Amino acid sequence: MSVNKPRGNTPRQKAEEATGSRFSLSFDWEQLFSSPKNTLAWGIFFILLGIFLEIAFLSYIITGLSDQSVIDGIGELSVRDAGRQTRNLFGVLGAVLSHFFIYRWFGVGALLLPLVPIVAGWKMAFGKEFLPLIRTTKEVVFFTIWISVLMGYVVMMSNTENNLSFVSGGIGYITNIFLFNWLKWGSVIPIIFALFVFAVFFYDARSAYESWQLKNAARQEAYGIKEEISDLGEEVAKKPADLKSDFVSVVDDTYDDLILEEVKPLPARTEDPGKDLKNGQAIYAPPVLAVSPPVMSADTKLELEVEDTTQLSEPVEEEYEDEGISTSILREFGQYDPTLDLPTYRFPTIDLLNEVIENQHEKVTHEELEGNKTKIVDTLGSYGINISKIKATIGPTVTLYEIIPEAGVRISKIKNLEGDIALSLAALGIRIIAPMPGRGTIGIEVPNKNRETVFVRSVLANERFQKSNYDLPIVLGKTISNEIHIVDLAKMPHLLMAGATGQGKSVGLNVILASLIYKKHPAELKFVLVDPKKVELTLFNKLERHFLAKLPNAEEAIITDTKKVIFTLNSLCIEMDSRYDLLKEAAVRNLKEYNAKFAQRRLNPEKGHRFLPYIVLVIDELADLMMTAGKEVETPIARLAQLARAVGIHLVVATQRPSVKVITGLIKANFPARLSFRVTSSIDSRTILDMGGAEQLVGQGDMLLAINSEVIRLQCPFIDTREIEDVCEYIGSQRGYDEAYALPEYEGEDATEGKADLNPDDFDTLLPDAARLIVTHQQGSTSLIQRKMKLGYNRAGRIMDQLEILGVVGPFTGSKARDVMFHDLSGLEEHLRVMGVS
Ligand SMILES: Nc1ncnc2c1ncn2[C@@H]1O[C@H](COP(=O)(O)OP(=O)(O)OP(=O)(O)O)[C@@H](O)[C@H]1O
Numbered sequence: 001m002s003v004n005k006p007r008g009n010t011p012r013q014k015a016e017e018a019t020g021s022r023f024s025l026s027f028d029w030e031q032l033f034s035s036p037k038n039t040l041a042w043g044i045f046f047i048l049l050g051i052f053l054e055i056a057f058l059s060y061i062i063t064g065l066s067d068q069s070v071i072d073g074i075g076e077l078s079v080r081d082a083g084r085q086t087r088n089l090f091g092v093l094g095a096v097l098s099h100f101f102i103y104r105w106f107g108v109g110a111l112l113l114p115l116v117p118i119v120a121g122w123k124m125a126f127g128k129e130f131l132p133l134i135r136t137t138k139e140v141v142f143f144t145i146w147i148s149v150l151m152g153y154v155v156m157m158s159n160t161e162n163n164l165s166f167v168s169g170g171i172g173y174i175t176n177i178f179l180f181n182w183l184k185w186g187s188v189i190p191i192i193f194a195l196f197v198f199a200v201f202f203y204d205a206r207s208a209y210e211s212w213q214l215k216n217a218a219r220q221e222a223y224g225i226k227e228e229i230s231d232l233g234e235e236v237a238k239k240p241a242d243l244k245s246d247f248v249s250v251v252d253d254t255y256d257d258l259i260l261e262e263v264k265p266l267p268a269r270t271e272d273p274g275k276d277l278k279n280g281q282a283i284y285a286p287p288v289l290a291v292s293p294p295v296m297s298a299d300t301k302l303e304l305e306v307e308d309t310t311q312l313s314e315p316v317e318e319e320y321e322d323e324g325i326s327t328s329i330l331r332e333f334g335q336y337d338p339t340l341d342l343p344t345y346r347f348p349t350i351d352l353l354n355e356v357i358e359n360q361h362e363k364v365t366h367e368e369l370e371g372n373k374t375k376i377v378d379t380l381g382s383y384g385i386n387i388s389k390i391k392a393t394i395g396p397t398v399t400l401y402e403i404i405p406e407a408g409v410r411i412s413k414i415k416n417l418e419g420d421i422a423l424s425l426a427a428l429g430i431r432i433i434a435p436m437p438g439r440g441t442i443g444i445e446v447p448n449k450n451r452e453t454v455f456v457r458s459v460l461a462n463e464r465f466q467k468s469n470y471d472l473p474i475v476l477g478k479t480i481s482n483e484i485h486i487v488d489l490a491k492m493p494h495l496l497m498a499g500a501t502g503q504g505k506s507v508g509l510n511v512i513l514a515s516l517i518y519k520k521h522p523a524e525l526k527f528v529l530v531d532p533k534k535v536e537l538t539l540f541n542k543l544e545r546h547f548l549a550k551l552p553n554a555e556e557a558i559i560t561d562t563k564k565v566i567f568t569l570n571s572l573c574i575e576m577d578s579r580y581d582l583l584k585e586a587a588v589r590n591l592k593e594y595n596a597k598f599a600q601r602r603l604n605p606e607k608g609h610r611f612l613p614y615i616v617l618v619i620d621e622l623a624d625l626m627m628t629a630g631k632e633v634e635t636p637i638a639r640l641a642q643l644a645r646a647v648g649i650h651l652v653v654a655t656q657r658p659s660v661k662v663i664t665g666l667i668k669a670n671f672p673a674r675l676s677f678r679v680t681s682s683i684d685s686r687t688i689l690d691m692g693g694a695e696q697l698v699g700q701g702d703m704l705l706a707i708n709s710e711v712i713r714l715q716c717p718f719i720d721t722r723e724i725e726d727v728c729e730y731i732g733s734q735r736g737y738d739e740a741y742a743l744p745e746y747e748g749e750d751a752t753e754g755k756a757d758l759n760p761d762d763f764d765t766l767l768p769d770a771a772r773l774i775v776t777h778q779q780g781s782t783s784l785i786q787r788k789m790k791l792g793y794n795r796a797g798r799i800m801d802q803l804e805i806l807g808v809v810g811p812f813t814g815s816k817a818r819d820v821m822f823h824d825l826s827g828l829e830e831h832l833r834v835m836g837v838s
Helices: 010-019 029-034 036-072 079-085 091-112 115-126 133-157 161-202 205-238 240-261 273-278 298-312 315-333 366-382 411-416 418-425 456-460 463-467 505-519 538-543 562-586 591-599 622-629 631-647 665-669 682-689 721-732 748-757 767-777 782-788 793-806 825-835
Strands: 387-394 398-405 431-433 442-447 473-478 484-488 495-498 525-530 614-620 649-655 673-676 702-707 710-715
Touching: 036 079, 036 091, 036 115, 079 091, 091 133, 091 161, 115 133, 133 161, 366 387, 366 398, 366 418, 418 431, 456 463, 456 473, 456 505, 463 484, 473 505, 473 702, 473 710, 484 702, 495 505, 495 682, 505 525, 505 614, 505 649, 505 721, 525 538, 525 562, 538 721, 562 591, 562 614, 562 622, 562 631, 562 649, 562 782, 622 631, 622 649, 631 649, 631 665, 673 682, 767 782, 767 793, 767 825, 782 793, 793 825
Parallel strands: 495 649, 495 673, 525 614, 614 649
Antiparallel strands: 387 398, 398 442, 431 442, 473 484, 673 702, 702 710
16 A cells, blocks of 8 residues: 555645744745845835935035045044034935945946946836846946046046045046056046947947948938839829839849848939839838838838838848848847746746655565566466566556566567466556567566655756756656656647546646746746636636736636637637748748747847747647537647647647547547556557557556657656645746737637628728738738738738628638739729729
8 A cells, every 4th residue: 555645735744744844933035035025125125225325425426525524533423413413415324325435436436336226126126127237237337437537537637636536536546646657647548448448348339330330221221212102102003013023123133232242332312213213223122111001002002012022032131131120139139038028037946846755665675576576477487488587677656577588489478468467466557568669578567566656846856857958848757767757848749648537637737737837937838728627727827927828808718618619729720820920921940940030139020020939738628628519629629739839839638538539530640649647448548549558557647658659657746736726826926917828819600600791881991901912912811911011910800801701812721821812903903993992
């Protein structure tokens, strides 16, 4: 019988009783700076400190040296007398601090110093930096000293040491005495030189100058083309198709110039820009114009066409456009860091988890080992199978006996004796692995009488997990050789889990979620939690404003209703499609490359680019959904499983009933990684793993993981509800986003049914523009409308539906863009006119 089978919270209570840690009176230093309330208090303290110092310093400068006598007399005067005589606004303390910072050390340069505590305090209290803290600190330190030295020079040269030495402070004055001995009046040269060196290295003055030149050139170019566009607007409005070809050649010429010479001075503009354009010689076609406002005017039409021509150019050229601007933004602000959304976020600590209780007894006794060994040898012997060698490896739940039979014994014969060996060992859950892949042996797994609980704390605190640099690391459990088994969900790329009721599925799901929560910042990862059983995942509700994603306007972040599940799955498909569009625009292959490019500021947020967090969809109980909604659930799940990997959407789907009605061929084919807890029959085991064996497991988190054809037995760690509660509480009590991550809206079949009745009067005013955009690009995608016309997803989606009613685009086809029914603008214009919406 198990000695340490966890029931409820027993392990934690025992541990607490043993160590008294929960009620310990020792002071928690970490807590002093880590709890959100304390950071607010510290933040306000630092802000007030900064304000206090600034006022004291200013007061000191205004009252001059009148407090000097008080300071000199400190020790002799009583505090009361000193206070009465002091003129500083902040009394003796203000006078003393100012005396040191201004008179003794930095002079008027010290006025900059209070900025540091104010910026730091602001960051702590409000989680935002109104100035970059590290950068500001470096600047303040440099300029405080530099101003002090410069003032020292001024004071020295003007012979005003007696009255104004406080202006430079001690540091500036002494430095100048030293410099003066060497250089006389020329001391100013190293002082100016120091400023120059600082500017070159700290501000990267040279490249800042280059990027300024570049921006200036781009601005002038943009200004130039705007004028030309308005000149040509009318003409284009009449003959858009003709002009399009002109623009193609214009833009191509431009890019050739740009690529060859990078920054090229603008040629002098002629009196008649239109003429130049027609000759295909002008250079005024910066791709920056690609972002055009969605105003229905002659200009707009032209801009759309300009944009279209840029599409025809090579991607490398488009990158060039961003290059100059992005380099300067990168230089100015550094890399984009998504975690700064929640800069004060603290990862959950390991001590939120139950203490690991060491097994009091030896896991497997010598007698047990010897007894099993004899029984195996005897049983096989009685069937005429002799063994040349036997070796045991003790795991947390089972012991693996590896045998090497004598030459000439057929493996299938041993395999067939599985039942007999189990009978003679009088143990459930014997599994025979014949042969052990890559070992040249036959394995017989025998459950231990005393099984060991693998505490989640022991695996999450494990160095290998802590240091793992997987994108989505998950600890699945311990192997037979007691090693922790970590997998990367991003590579798997999806996981299908099965297990009869009570065998540890929910615990397994919780461990997966906890692994991810312990390693990922809320800005990098979002969960979509589907829980038709309504009880299993509710604990994660507290993470709503940190880690959860939901449909706009959905009340609950954890989805329990089948209809909403269908909407959510379809919404994820839309998210997937729009992510693919973004990847395509960015000319990258996967989410990681995309985010890296975004972090380097090479993707323009104004064009719809954004940092894309991973999304993990967790479904606890697929069976219920498949029974009630069948295809409606199966199709989007299969689509996501098939395609969503590259865009960072991963699925973890669990079911109690691994029957073919639930785990259909379509679903199964798209989930190469499958995990099975104990199931009730070998048919179920075959359905989930394509092999028997899961029916032989011993429960309580004993599981088989099959990735492609490789199968390993693992013991899942144990995490109890209270641990999950504590972790979620710890995160939930911190400052989060304003709301859950919003998934794209999906209106569902019902919403589209009524579409045919729509009155043209109800059409969106931007509909004709959108139609032209779609036809120009020959791409029926909602995200195109969204990005180019800068519209929200809902409005863009509605416009797309109306375009379908109008017959401009075909019906929704899933991941692909809709068909565009017109191939040129003239046909479209005619159609719009006939329909009365031009
Ligand atoms: N990894 C584990 N280590 C130790 N005990 C475990 C482990 N996993 C589960 N158990 C034990 O088994 C019990 C049932 O586990 P769990 O709730 O995860 O089962 P389930 O498969 O989700 O069941 P259901 O489908 O009915 O929700 C737990 O309360 C716990 O006592």
